[in-house]
Amino acid sequence: MNNVIVLIATTPRLSLLFEHALPSIINQTCQPKAVVLVSDTRSLDQNEVENLRSELKSIPLHVLVNSRASGAAGSWNTGINYIADHFPNSYFAIIDDDDIWQPEHLSSCLLNSEDGEADIVLSGINVKIDNKTVTSNIPKDLKVSDFLVGNPGWQGSNTFIKTGLAARVGGFTDGLTSGNDKDFAIRVLESGLASIRYTNKATVDWMCNQSPDALSAPGSKQKLRGCAQFLKLHGEKMSRGEMDIYFERAAALFALSKSDILGEIERLECVNG
Structure with a gap:
């Protein structure tokens, strides 16, 4: 084919x-x-x-x-x-x-x-x-x-x-x-x-888009929302160690802390009722 x-x-x-x-x-x-x-x-x-x-x-x-x-x-x-x-x-x-x-x-x-x-x-x-x-x-x-x-x-x-x-x-x-x-x-x-x-x-x-408005720009609202959405979809599949690595990677690559992401998950849950 x-x-x-x-x-x-x-x-x-x-x-x-x-x-x-x-x-x-x-x-x-x-x-x-x-x-x-x-x-x-x-x-x-x-x-x-x-x-x-x-x-x-x-x-x-x-x-x-x-x-x-x-x-x-x-x-x-x-x-x-x-x-x-x-x-x-x-x-x-x-x-x-x-x-x-x-x-x-x-x-x-x-x-x-x-x-x-x-x-x-x-x-x-x-x-x-x-x-x-x-x-x-x-x-x-x-x-x-x-x-x-x-x-x-x-x-x-x-x-x-x-x-x-x-x-x-x-x-x-x-x-x-x-x-x-x-x-x-x-x-x-x-x-x-x-x-x-x-x-x-x-x-x-x-x-790799390095502009300040790129989706993956450090601390961007879009990336924060995306990280929170991904965790809501797939977080239950992660071991504790994998979850730790997920948060460490978000901090290192996107300047997003664990508390930032967990706070965004709470906000999304409120918005979605």
Whole structure:
């Protein structure tokens, strides 16, 4: 099965799309069957759509507006539903609008899918800061516990999964502010339905956003909410040691204390009644 659909969620950030994601798609040695682009906060006008189509040349483009909860998860779910309806026997591959695929990314995933036997194929990710690779995450033998305390290397832009499986596990969690990749990985692994293969090489460049308004910026309200939401969803699966590591990681990476996160959980519970 070489039926690959590229899925992009964007707020929209068209300048980043034209600079990063779209050239990555055009340059693939194995071209996808189509691109499904979901705009989160507004419809794209006809001129914007035509410019996107022109950039993608002969690759068909399907443009949607997020019909679910605002955010990446709702946008991806809107796209997954569309792909399941129109390309049911397919893989979809996610690329964030500001990330880059190496030219062999899709062909490498297909090569390691064992003629479509694998449900998921995961490549490695280069973490780039100021255009310099600071580390490369090469996932292998992933377990649920890996994602409770961190992320060993399954993110948005290296998600390559059968559309049917993604739909069966319910897609992403609508309204989850951050940690969508970890939450999705946990639910896929817990389903017991997934046959996973690994390319064992990095073909994705994650352009780590260092701007002050980035989702992962230290002390950001979005990251605080996301950490609290993740703990509400998956905290009961953590051992005491894993819980300690979770809070230590939040403090080290995002300047969020245990009391900050627990306080946000209380606030969310009050808001949700």
